[in-house]
Amino acid sequence: MAVTPKPVDLTTDLGFLKLRNPVLTASGTFGYGLEFEPYLDLDKLGGIVVKGLYDKAREGNPPPRLVETPSGLINAIGLQGVGVESFAAKILPKLRQLKTAVIVNVCGADDDEYAAVVEFLDKQEGIAAYELNISCPNVKKEGACPALSPRTTFDLVKRIKAASRRPLITKLSPNVTSIVEIAQAAEEAGTDAVALINTVLAMAIDLETRRPKLGNVYGGLSGPAIKPIALRMVHQVASRLKVPVIGMGGIMTGADALEFLVAGAAAVEVGTASFVDPDAAVRIVDEMERWCAAHGVAAVRDVVGTLKTA
Amino acid sequence: MTIDRNARLREVQSWGDHFRFVIDAPAIGRDARPGQFVMVKVSEGSAPLLRRPLGIHDADATGIELFFRVAGRGTEILSRKRAGERLDIIGPLGRGFTLAPAAKGRTAYLAGGGRGIAPLYFLARALTAAGAKPVIFYGGRGLADIPLRDRLEKAGFEVQCSTDDGSFGFAGFVTALVEKELARVKPAVVYACGPDPMMKALAAITAKHGLPAEFSLESIMGCGIGACWGCVHRIRNEGGDGWVKICEEGPVFPGERILWP
Known part of the structure; x- marks a missing residue:
């Protein structure tokens, strides 16, 4: 008779949120x-982080994008997309039916807009x-954003944390x-967790025309190419912060995701992989579970921060 | 929309760097409508990373056909697949052509530039089935760019070819050929798929003649399912002009709504 493997405990506790x-x-x-x-069971995800929301709908950059x-x-x-009111009226009621955690990515052209978005969303369930x-990196000249300085990070996180009734994850x-330094500034300002990394500022050139290949000249690089950079940064940050770290950058498989946990991430986000395979995130959950079962790991959280450096 | 990871390449036909794939993919074939597209995985690894969007060349209950030209690394890898191999395909995706303007007994002009002929075969079959009379205009730079001419004729469609270099058929752009024929027979509708400059010229011609037109746009796509917002084109909307996702609201748009650069 085949031995049924013990189920792996996949639950993840970020302290402020159980996934x-x-x-x-x-x-x-x-x-x-x-x-x-149409492609996967959304309830099988640990959580959904929706596309960044501004106060009003945004036009986005000219193509090629x-x-x-x-x-x-x-x-x-x-960051082309609907504004926060349209999101709350048309999309949020459907997301609310899900069992999975819904996290809203909050944007702003300035600190006041971030505050306005959070003030509005605080009234939604x-x-x-x-x-x-x-x-x-794609909304201001040359990738300018608050996360480039500890000071602007600290000020914005402090203001939003004080204004909001919900846990705050700061994406670096x-x-x-x-x-x-930036992660520590976010922690000192009271963030409940940090998420990293966002895309790496990059460009591509068409040699024949000597023109940038992107309408915006610069863009953000994602995918497997950035995974080694992301792992290094997650490890650096997780080694020094008390708040949980959510790791991301080029995760395509369950093994990739587990490497981020070993580096110290409590949870991960799957990005570009969802473009290639719309059901990638659920496949990654399954692959993580199978790896744990095969390695006698009873709970996935036991993998977190287990990097051996000696 | 289906992810078929076990689609089977049944038959490959090739003309130089042009390829026609006949693929067993029943769930996708059953749902497909003319003008829709699929996202095809070309590599198991990350080189290249993204799927390739390809217009559906034909479809029935057993599967789909694709027709493409090697245009880069992705299509080059795809072109090396052999009959019997498995493919990973998502589809059918997007909104296709509207058949209604070409009512029973009426003529429809279908203009294809190069590999843009791909979705027009499926469209011509559907129009014929609906009792309309499709006339296909098929243009390329030279003879090597219009390899489907025999196939179209064998299928019984009226086909007029053009080559920029005059090596076959009408000498000149396919748009000039369409304009010449418009003086003879005015169709109920014009459908087109091809390079942007060709469709832009055709948009001016159809507007001048007051003809309804539908154009299928092409773009690099990140996902093909409306999630990445990477494949936008400038489109006229009631609420104002804006960047609209080709994969989701298109790839086919009414001619008068497309704003050309």
């Missing part, structure tokens, strides 16, 4: 969630946490000299 498993979908790569309903590079993708979408997007940029 059914450690796999979330990364903002900007999973639409508003509902686009993926995408360019494929070796094992990667540079995007310069410019069915949101588990906010992910403060201080790190999109890799385009900095010391990501630890």
Whole structure:
């Protein structure tokens, strides 16, 4: 008789939020969630982080907005999307029916807009946490964003944390000299968790025309090409912060996700993989479970922060 | 929409760098409508990373056909697949052509530029089944760019070819050929798929003649399912002009709504 393997405990406790498993979908790569309903069971996800929301609908950048590079993708979408009111009226009621945690990625052209978005969303039900997007490289000149300085990070996180009734995850940029300094600034300002990394500021050139391949000139690189950078940054930050770290950057498989846990991430976000395979996030959960079962790991949380450096 | 990871390449036909794939993919074939597309995985690894969007060349209850030209690394890898191999395909995706303007007994012009002919075969079959009379205009730079001419004729469609270099059929752009024929027979509707400059020129011609037109747009796509917002084109909307996702609201748009750069 075949021995049924013991079920692996996938539950993940971020302290402020309990997830059914450690796999979330990364903002900007999973639409508003509902686009993926035909391809996977949304309730099997640890959580959905919806596309970044501003106060009003946004126009986005002129095309071309995408360019494929070796094992990667540079995007310069410019956060085109619906405004927060339209999201609350048309999309949130459907997301509220799900069992999975819904996290809203919050954007702003300035600190006041971030505050306005959170003030509006605080009046809505069915949101588990906010992910403060201080790190999109595609909306201001040369990738400027609050996450590039500890000071602007601290001020914005402090203001939003004080104004909001919900847990706050601060999403960091890799385009900095010391990501630890920025992460520490976010922690001192009261963030409940940090998420990293956002895309790496990048460009591609068409040699024949000598023109940039993106309408916005620069864009954000994602995909397997950035995974080693992301792992290093997650490890650096997780080694020094007390708040939980959510890791992301080029996760395509369950093994990739588990490496982020080993580096110290309590949970992960799956991004570009969802473009290639709309059901990738659920496959990654299954692969993590199978790896744990095969390695006698009873609970996935036991993998977190187990990197051996000696 | 289905993810078929076990689609089977039944038959491959090729003309130089043009390829026609006949694929067993019943769930996708049953739902497919003319003008829709599929996202095809070309590599198991991350080189290249993204799927490739390809227009559906034909479809029935057993599966779909694709017709493509090797245009880069992705289509080059795809072109090396052999009959019997498995493919990973998502589809059918997007909104296709509207058949209604080409009512029973009326003529429809279908203009294809190069590989843009791909979805027009499926459309011509559907129009014929609906009792309309499709006339296909098939243009390319030279003879090598219009390899489907025999196939279209064998299927019984009226086909007029053009080549920019004059090596076959009408000498000049396919748009000039369409304009010449418009003086003779005015169709109920014009459908087109091809390079942007061709469709832009055709949009001006159909507007001048007051003809309804539908154009299928092409773009690099991140996901093909409306999630990445990477494949936008400038489209006229009631609420104002904006960047609209080709994969979700298109790839086919009414001619008068498309704003050309």
